Amino acid sequence: MILRLPNPSLMAILTLVVSVGGQAPAMGQVESAVARDSQEATEAAQLIQQLAASEYSKRIAAQKRLGQLGEAAIAPVKAALETSSGEQRIRLKSVLRQLEAASFDGRLAALQKSQSPSDAVKLPEWARFEALFGSSRQSVKLYERLIIAETELFRIADRSVPSLRTTLQIRAEELVDDKQKKRLSVDSVAAILFLASNNEIILRSNTSTNVTDCIHGDFEKALNGKDGDSLLKLVGQWILRKPISVSRPLKFARQYRMPEGLQLARRTLRGPVRKGEGAEAMMLIKEQGTRDDIEVLESLFDPRHPEYNKTGGEGVVFRGRRLNDQYVCLNADLALSLAIAMRGGHPFDFGFRADRRNAPPAQFAFTEASAGFISNAERAAALAAYRKAYNR
Numbered sequence: 001m002i003l004r005l006p007n008p009s010l011m012a013i014l015t016l017v018v019s020v021g022g023q024a025p026a027m028g029q030v031e032s033a034v035a036r037d038s039q040e041a042t043e044a045a046q047l048i049q050q051l052a053a054s055e056y057s058k059r060i061a062a063q064k065r066l067g068q069l070g071e072a073a074i075a076p077v078k079a080a081l082e083t084s085s086g087e088q089r090i091r092l093k094s095v096l097r098q099l100e101a102a103s104f105d106g107r108l109a110a111l112q113k114s115q116s117p118s119d120a121v122k123l124p125e126w127a128r129f130e131a132l133f134g135s136s137r138q139s140v141k142l143y144e145r146l147i148i149a150e151t152e153l154f155r156i157a158d159r160s161v162p163s164l165r166t167t168l169q170i171r172a173e174e175l176v177d178d179k180q181k182k183r184l185s186v187d188s189v190a191a192i193l194f195l196a197s198n199n200e201i202i203l204r205s206n207t208s209t210n211v212t213d214c215i216h217g218d219f220e221k222a223l224n225g226k227d228g229d230s231l232l233k234l235v236g237q238w239i240l241r242k243p244i245s246v247s248r249p250l251k252f253a254r255q256y257r258m259p260e261g262l263q264l265a266r267r268t269l270r271g272p273v274r275k276g277e278g279a280e281a282m283m284l285i286k287e288q289g290t291r292d293d294i295e296v297l298e299s300l301f302d303p304r305h306p307e308y309n310k311t312g313g314e315g316v317v318f319r320g321r322r323l324n325d326q327y328v329c330l331n332a333d334l335a336l337s338l339a340i341a342m343r344g345g346h347p348f349d350f351g352f353r354a355d356r357r358n359a360p361p362a363q364f365a366f367t368e369a370s371a372g373f374i375s376n377a378e379r380a381a382a383l384a385a386y387r388k389a390y391n392r
Contacts, residue, residue: 044073048080051088063091067098074099104158108147115140123147124157128198132233142230146194149187153195161200168196168203172210186227189219190234197237208244215252223256236260250280254287262288269296278331283366286338294342300335302383302392329379330372336382337364337371343390347371350389351382 043065050062066073077096084092100106104123111119117135120126120143129146133139147154153171156164171192174184196203196211203211215235223231239249240260246268253261265281265288273281278300285293337347341364353370364370373379386392 038072040069040072041076044069044076048076048088048092051091059087059091063095066095069099071099071103074103104155108144108151111140111144111147115144120144124154124161125195125198129194132237133230142227145187146191149185150191150195153191157195161198162202164195164198164201165203168192168201168211169207172196172207172214184214184218186219186222186231189214190231193234193238197234197241199241203244205245211238212244212248232256232258239264247277247280250277250284254280254284257288259288265289266293266296269300273300273331279334282331282334282338286342286366289342291342294339297335297339297342298392301332301339302387304387304392333372333379334366336386337366340386341366345389350385351378 047062047066047069050058051066053059053062066077074096077092077099081089081092081096101110107119107122111123113119115137117126117130117140120130120135120140123143126143129143130139133142150171153164153167156167192211192214195201196208215238219231222228235249235252235256236258237260238244239246239253239258240263246264250261250265250268252258253264261284265284268277268281269285282297282300285297333352336350337352340347340350340352347364347370351373352364373382
């Protein structure tokens with residue numbers, strides 16, 4: 001089946017998706033967009049004919065309605081201008097100016113000329129951007145840069161933000177290619193982070209992983225430049241969206257001491273802790289958290305904690321699983337050692353092994369080699385000592 005697309009921008013979007021990823025958006029989405037544009041183009045053709053009607057009221061009504069149609073009406077109006085004359089041609093020129101000014105390209109051109117929030121507000125995602133950065137001239141300039149860097153993504157967002165899912169997926173997949181990574185500009189990464197952080201867009205897990213993967217290279221170098229604070233804000237919005245794989249965002253947040261990282265760590269530890277994600281979240285809690293966060297750590301190792309998931313059976317359990325699971329053991333043991341350190345104690349005094357016996361808590365190596373027990377008996381003894389020392 002051949003789909004005839006009256007809207008050039010839609011054709012460009014579909015071409016981008018097919019050429020890069022080898023697959024088109026869901027047919028329902030495409031057919032819906034095609035049907036809408038086809039209806040507007042058909043209506044535009046009828047209204048163009050009505051511009052030549054003998055009744056003045058019909059010509060006025062046709063011109064008014066024609067100017068209200070979307071970008072799909074631009075091509076028919078341009079085509080009609082080539083053969084029209086007289087009053088009809090004058091009205092067509094007026095309508096074309098109106099349509100082009102209202103189009104995405106027209107609104108973007110107006111923003112580039114004015115650098116004004118009054119023009120930015122007419123473009124997609126400005127409200128969310130303004131909530132992050134305000135409406136200063138510098139903020140408007142950054143917003144314009146993001147649009148210029150990823151114009152097609154913003155063009156799609158102009159039509160429907162949720163429909164960005166497929167194109168963002170394809171765009172993020174490009175990041176896997178090392179050659180493409182080298183060509184990816186800082187503004188492109190910033191634009192992708194900004195758009196992908198919108199929770200209205202349902203992202204696949206591999207898409208979120210690829211988006212996170214772009215926070216490196218030139219982008220990371222730019223964090224030390226004049227746009228560093230703004231770029232970190234964009235990263236912060238990204239790592240707080242749900243759901244994404246959290247291990248690498250947590251590492252990044254630890255490195256740059258981002259407040260959003262602490263929020264992500266707390267959220268991670270209050271949910272089902274997955275393998276190595278727990279270690280990154282707990283280390284961030286220790287480095288940036290407060291004493292109030294100790295309770296979150298206690299929920300990971302103390303069966304008496306109200307949020308601890310108890311089950312029947314013999315032996316110690318952790319969130320409903322026996323402690324013979326490697327990651328569950330490591331997460332529980334690490335949480336206990338960190339809680340001890342955050343209370344000012346030394347893990348070694350509670351049965352943890354240490355490379356340096358006299359090292360202060362701050363220098364204790366919170367690793368598998370030192371912050372882990374080899375048996376449930378050792379683990380139970382350490383927990384009992386913790387409860388006694390801190391009246392838990």
